[in-house]
Amino acid sequence: MIDSGGDGRSTVLLVEPDAVVGEAAARCLSAEGCEVLHAASTAQAVGVLQRHAVQVVFTELSEPPADGLELLRYVKANHPEAVVVFMTGYGSIESAVQAIKQGAFDYLPKPIVEDDLRLTVGRALQQQGLLAENRRLKAAVSDLASSGQIVGSDYRMMKVFELVDAVADSRATVLITGESGTGKSLIARAIHQRSGRRQAPFVEVACGALPEMLLESELFGHVKGAFTDAVASRPGKFAAAHGGTIFLDEISTASPALQMKLLRVLQERTFEPVGSNQTLSVDVRVILASNRDLWGEVEAGRFRRDLYYRVNVVNIELPPLRERIADIALLAEHFLTRFRRENGKLIAGFTDEAVQALQSYHWPGNVRELENCIERAVVLCRSARVGVEDLPAEVSGLVRPVARAPAGGGSGAAGPARPHPDCTLAEAMAEPEKQIIRAVLSAHGGNRTAAAAALGINRTTLYKKMRKHSLLDAAGSRAGS
Numbered sequence: 001m002i003d004s005g006g007d008g009r010s011t012v013l014l015v016e017p018d019a020v021v022g023e024a025a026a027r028c029l030s031a032e033g034c035e036v037l038h039a040a041s042t043a044q045a046v047g048v049l050q051r052h053a054v055q056v057v058f059t060e061l062s063e064p065p066a067d068g069l070e071l072l073r074y075v076k077a078n079h080p081e082a083v084v085v086f087m088t089g090y091g092s093i094e095s096a097v098q099a100i101k102q103g104a105f106d107y108l109p110k111p112i113v114e115d116d117l118r119l120t121v122g123r124a125l126q127q128q129g130l131l132a133e134n135r136r137l138k139a140a141v142s143d144l145a146s147s148g149q150i151v152g153s154d155y156r157m158m159k160v161f162e163l164v165d166a167v168a169d170s171r172a173t174v175l176i177t178g179e180s181g182t183g184k185s186l187i188a189r190a191i192h193q194r195s196g197r198r199q200a201p202f203v204e205v206a207c208g209a210l211p212e213m214l215l216e217s218e219l220f221g222h223v224k225g226a227f228t229d230a231v232a233s234r235p236g237k238f239a240a241a242h243g244g245t246i247f248l249d250e251i252s253t254a255s256p257a258l259q260m261k262l263l264r265v266l267q268e269r270t271f272e273p274v275g276s277n278q279t280l281s282v283d284v285r286v287i288l289a290s291n292r293d294l295w296g297e298v299e300a301g302r303f304r305r306d307l308y309y310r311v312n313v314v315n316i317e318l319p320p321l322r323e324r325i326a327d328i329a330l331l332a333e334h335f336l337t338r339f340r341r342e343n344g345k346l347i348a349g350f351t352d353e354a355v356q357a358l359q360s361y362h363w364p365g366n367v368r369e370l371e372n373c374i375e376r377a378v379v380l381c382r383s384a385r386v387g388v389e390d391l392p393a394e395v396s397g398l399v400r401p402v403a404r405a406p407a408g409g410g411s412g413a414a415g416p417a418r419p420h421p422d423c424t425l426a427e428a429m430a431e432p433e434k435q436i437i438r439a440v441l442s443a444h445g446g447n448r449t450a451a452a453a454a455l456g457i458n459r460t461t462l463y464k465k466m467r468k469h470s471l472l473d474a475a476g477s478r479a480g481s
């Protein structure tokens, strides 16, 4: 059975002038769980596509009145998510190959063999699902990332962007978790800016920075004389955020008394200022952040379970930078653009060695640390490109000596990427393979058994590949840190 992944069955359009052939194919596709629509000509097919959401089009290639290539062009231009498969007699395989070059997904030789049809529709639907998912993610990303403020291409970050989009316009409480410097504050602000509350204030409170008594008054305000220093009444941050968003950072540090008060605000949107018995009500959207595992805090008895459930309505988890290797170069470029402008410097980019060092480092301070590192490098840089010598010792120390060695003749696969238009496939694949292995290793904390399983290779193969790519030392030092 084929599942469209959505609410119902997958819809297939069959464009076949020959009714007998069409019916046989339709029976087979229906048995596979597809909804099948028919058209006897290209013109009819266009009409059907305008009225129905179709995932896969099977079309006769060149038997009039079906003109498969014309239909392919129409689908590409107007329904880019649909996948086109040609059906054609053995005599015109060459033109079918031609058609694939123009963007058809596959072709089925006629007479149609049912097993082939089943396999082909399965693969076409899978491809279609990937296309649709890709477009959805890209739309979400370009939306959020086009602000130029938030950079990310890692799959998990795309999921984050998608979630930001989905929850922004609700009042749902959002809990953002992630290590320090992963972008929690940035994401909180992005949610606010993309919500209907964007004209109203976004108020940020670093809960960990204030002693308990001050924090309570900071959040809820106080009346004159409520405590020694309360010489005048003062509205708190909740009142200041009325109509907008309040962002409570480092929420795990809240005291038991404060947790109780927060629970009430989240439940009823009401509170009393310190020293007052007047109940105030507010309309605020609450976003919270924690760099500690909040559930762990619940289990340790430090965080109220009922508050946890209130807080954890929507959880956005930001992966540490070392787990999104592909984002490191992007972010480095992003910060370089900013800091070279601020410093009035002409720096074209990074040397390969510098990028390699940046990608090998484990970034305990995450994006914030990378940001500082690039700012420092821009200030220090005396040449056209930021090199390893401009990076802090803990980062530059990770450059493999082999990268500096003069390029020998033979097995250059492990060397830095060289602009070499006609390198062998193995050479071209070496760098991507290395990146993938490094990323997966780091995602599994250096555990080779887990990484090998995730990569679908055995441990010995992984070990050999690590040795080939000089990843044994880097992995060892990372696991130890």
Ligand SMILES: Nc1ncnc2c1ncn2[C@@H]1O[C@H](COP(=O)(O)OP(=O)(O)O)[C@@H](O)[C@H]1O
Pocket (backbone or CB within 6 Å): 149, 150, 151, 152, 178, 179, 180, 181, 182, 183, 184, 185, 186, 187, 331, 334, 367, 368, 371
């Ligand atoms: N995806 C990102 N794109 C661009 N800048 C980022 C990204 N993530 C974090 N930053 C920047 O890194 C720094 C740290 O982010 P921040 O949101 O303060 O982290 P956290 O609140 O998790 O400690 C900020 O200057 C922020 O703008």
Ligand SMILES: [Mg+2]
Pocket (backbone or CB within 6 Å): 184, 185, 249
């Ligand atoms: Mg923060």
